[in-house]
Structure formats: structure tokens, C-alpha cells
Amino acid sequence: MAASPCFKLIEFTGQAILIEFRPRLRAHRGKLGEHGSDERGAEVHAASFLHRRLIILDSALLRNKRECERILAHEIFHFVWWKAPAIRTEYGSLIGREFITATPGEMGWSADWRKQALRAGDVANNSRAFREYLCESFCDSCACLLLGISRHEEITLPASARKIRRHFFEANLAGRRLKV
Numbered sequence: 001m002a003a004s005p006c007f008k009l010i011e012f013t014g015q016a017i018l019i020e021f022r023p024r025l026r027a028h029r030g031k032l033g034e035h036g037s038d039e040r041g042a043e044v045h046a047a048s049f050l051h052r053r054l055i056i057l058d059s060a061l062l063r064n065k066r067e068c069e070r071i072l073a074h075e076i077f078h079f080v081w082w083k084a085p086a087i088r089t090e091y092g093s094l095i096g097r098e099f100i101t102a103t104p105g106e107m108g109w110s111a112d113w114r115k116q117a118l119r120a121g122d123v124a125n126n127s128r129a130f131r132e133y134l135c136e137s138f139c140d141s142c143a144c145l146l147l148g149i150s151r152h153e154e155i156t157l158p159a160s161a162r163k164i165r166r167h168f169f170e171a172n173l174a175g176r177r178l179k180v
């Protein structure tokens with residue numbers, strides 16, 4: 001995978017990942033399809049297929065370089081999350097502490113709506129919904145931290161918590177070779 005200048009802080013290693021752009025992506029019942037006459041399904045910006053080593057991005061992102069970078073970085077961090085159990089554990093501990101202090105907000109909508117949808121017991125039981133939230137939270141956070149995005153309409157996490165996440169990123173990811 002060719003390194004983009006914005007990825008200079010981290011070296012990603014592994015088999016090639018194919019990145020495809022497709023028009024008007026929509027997801028319906030967990031399946032990704034192109035939007036045609038069928039109006040069902042929610043609009044999505046991107047999807048990753050880990051075993052197929054494929055990232056599909058909505059071609060509308062080609063008109064917004066900054067947003068395209070943020071979404072692509074988010075998707076690449078899905079591969080990091082998949083390959084790094086120690087980082088998953090560390091990040092889970094960090095988020096566990098945020099829940100103890102009832103920290104609101106997130107670093108992106110993908111994590112935010114999942115956080116808002118969590119039910120009592122999800123965190124303590126490490127439920128599937130909580131684990132999916134954790135993964136999206138990691139990907140949203142790392143994308144912003146990697147690209148130096150501190151202001152964005154989707155960033156709602158308080159500054160104090162953002163600082164702690166930045167320390168996590170610097171301690172566990174920055175300057176590393178990460179398997180994807």
C-alpha cells in the first residue's frame with residue numbers, strides 16, 4: 001500500500017488492501033449495495049471487508065479531500081484493530097474509565113450513535129454492541145488523531161478526554177509499524 005504523506009507518523013505493513021470507489025453507497029440489513037431504484041438502506045460513506053482486504057468508499061468523497069482522508073484512515077484502522085489484540089485491550093481499558101466518569105461524546109458519528117444506543121449492562125457484559133462501539137470509537141479517534149483533526153462537526157468528546165485519547169495514540173500507535 002502506498003504511503004500517503006498524512007500517514008507519516010505510522011507505517012502500515014501487510015498484504016495490499018484494495019481501495020475502491022463506488023457511487024451512492026447504501027447499507028441494508030448489514031449488506032452493502034449501490035443505490036439504484038431501491039430506496040431502502042442507510043447511506044454510508046464506506047465499508048471494509050477485512051478478509052477480502054477491500055475498502056469501498058463512496059465516490060462522493062472524491063469531492064472532499066479532507067473528509068476522504070478521514071474516512072479512509074478510519075477504515076484502515078479497522079484493519080489495525082483486527083490485527084492488534086493488545087491495543088484492543090488497552091483501548092478497552094481507556095474507554096472503561098470514560099464510562100466510570102460518564103464522559104459524554106465521541107470523535108465521530110460512527111462511534112457516537114453506537115455509544116448513544118448502548119443499553120444498561122452492555123459495558124459490564126462486554127456485549128457485542130459494546131465491542132462494536134469500541135471498535136468504531138478506536139477508528140474514529142485514531143483517524144482524527146493521525147490527521148491532526150481537532151475540530152469537526154462530529155467531534156463531541158470533551159477536550160480533557162480527547163487529551164487522554166491523544167496520549168493513548170502517542171503511546172501505542174505513533175511511530176510504530178502496525179500490521180494491517
Ligand SMILES: [Zn+2]
Nearest residue numbers: 074110136139
Ligand atoms: Zn467503522
